[in-house]
Amino acid sequence: MNALVVRAAHKAFGQVKALDGADLAVPGGTLTAVLGPSGCGKTTLLRCVAGFERLDAGEIALGDRPVSGPRAHVPAHRRGVAVVPQDGALFPHLDVAGNVGYGLDAAARRAGRIDEVLELVGLAGYGSRLPHQLSGGQQQRVAVARALAPRPRLVLLDEPFSALDAGLRAEVRADVRAALHADGATAVLVTHDQGEALSMADQVVVMHRGRVRQQGTPLQVYRTPADPWVAAFVGDAVLLTATADGGGARTPLGALDLHQPCTGTTTVLVRPEQIRVLPPGDAAAAVPATVRRHLFHGHDAVLDLTLDDGTPVTARLLDDPREFSPGTRVALTVSGPAHALPAGAE
Numbered sequence: 001m002n003a004l005v006v007r008a009a010h011k012a013f014g015q016v017k018a019l020d021g022a023d024l025a026v027p028g029g030t031l032t033a034v035l036g037p038s039g040c041g042k043t044t045l046l047r048c049v050a051g052f053e054r055l056d057a058g059e060i061a062l063g064d065r066p067v068s069g070p071r072a073h074v075p076a077h078r079r080g081v082a083v084v085p086q087d088g089a090l091f092p093h094l095d096v097a098g099n100v101g102y103g104l105d106a107a108a109r110r111a112g113r114i115d116e117v118l119e120l121v122g123l124a125g126y127g128s129r130l131p132h133q134l135s136g137g138q139q140q141r142v143a144v145a146r147a148l149a150p151r152p153r154l155v156l157l158d159e160p161f162s163a164l165d166a167g168l169r170a171e172v173r174a175d176v177r178a179a180l181h182a183d184g185a186t187a188v189l190v191t192h193d194q195g196e197a198l199s200m201a202d203q204v205v206v207m208h209r210g211r212v213r214q215q216g217t218p219l220q221v222y223r224t225p226a227d228p229w230v231a232a233f234v235g236d237a238v239l240l241t242a243t244a245d246g247g248g249a250r251t252p253l254g255a256l257d258l259h260q261p262c263t264g265t266t267t268v269l270v271r272p273e274q275i276r277v278l279p280p281g282d283a284a285a286a287v288p289a290t291v292r293r294h295l296f297h298g299h300d301a302v303l304d305l306t307l308d309d310g311t312p313v314t315a316r317l318l319d320d321p322r323e324f325s326p327g328t329r330v331a332l333t334v335s336g337p338a339h340a341l342p343a344g345a346e
């Protein structure tokens, strides 16, 4: 059953349509990431679900209970929704146990719920510390423990890892994900970070200009994006004009198999990690190309290339010691299927 359903949600601030018909459904017990660029309406969606903002039109239901809509606006404190803000917003004068237990009833305290959630977020034994005695990552863990403590119907996380440095972020993300799952929580994470959404979430909701462009598993939105905009937003995209004839397509990178059948003129998506870079003339079916730029990133390298017909292509190289200077001639092949994108959307 869905723990949260948003239908045709509209919310404007003056002339700005922050939500312009947003639809989404969040199954109970899952973590859903709402992913989109700055200004696409993510925070507004989250604030409407929490009950901090009223919808202009549309509906929000938590389980089978309508909470926002033409006939209902349940106030925030009666929705059973917990919010983890960007900065954690801990009470500075209360220790960790005081923060986590704030608002928790006596029975839950006696039952050991504070220790239980601190253990879940990896902070067993930290109950008597004050917030200023904790690292940024630990403070966010406390904020998550505080949100989980009263067993809310829904936990909303608003870019909760954005203030953490990159090394710490990956660890805190993984631990928070594990804690939410272990507690059986339903959670919605708002983020503009594709890696965060794809690595943490059970399902990803991609937003653009106040609407949901696609909802699916991380693999679905990455491999089979709904349109060219989603394709380019959730990762690096090589977009090729193509003629499809069912299970395959003719493209500037040769004949490619398709994930899903398609016919006629279309645009197909290939991800840069699917492109193999060979010496010129190495394989009969390889397509000649010229290197424009080679960017080394440590864990991988990105090669910008141009095919002889002018088509730009990007290849991602893993564990590849070769160095390519601009102007080097190479030949390209593609491994794995491409994805035919529906025409029309920008």
Ligand SMILES: Nc1ncnc2c1ncn2[C@@H]1O[C@H](COP(=O)(O)OP(=O)(O)OP(=O)(O)O)[C@@H](O)[C@H]1O
Pocket (backbone or CB within 6 Å): 013, 016, 017, 018, 036, 037, 038, 039, 040, 041, 042, 043, 044, 045, 192
């Ligand atoms: N209270 C407000 N008053 C006026 N405009 C607002 C208000 N809140 C949001 N907006 C506008 O609505 C649009 C959507 O904003 P929102 O904060 O929901 O986007 P976002 O996707 O969360 O962006 P970010 O990732 O930068 O936080 C933006 O154009 C924003 O300027």
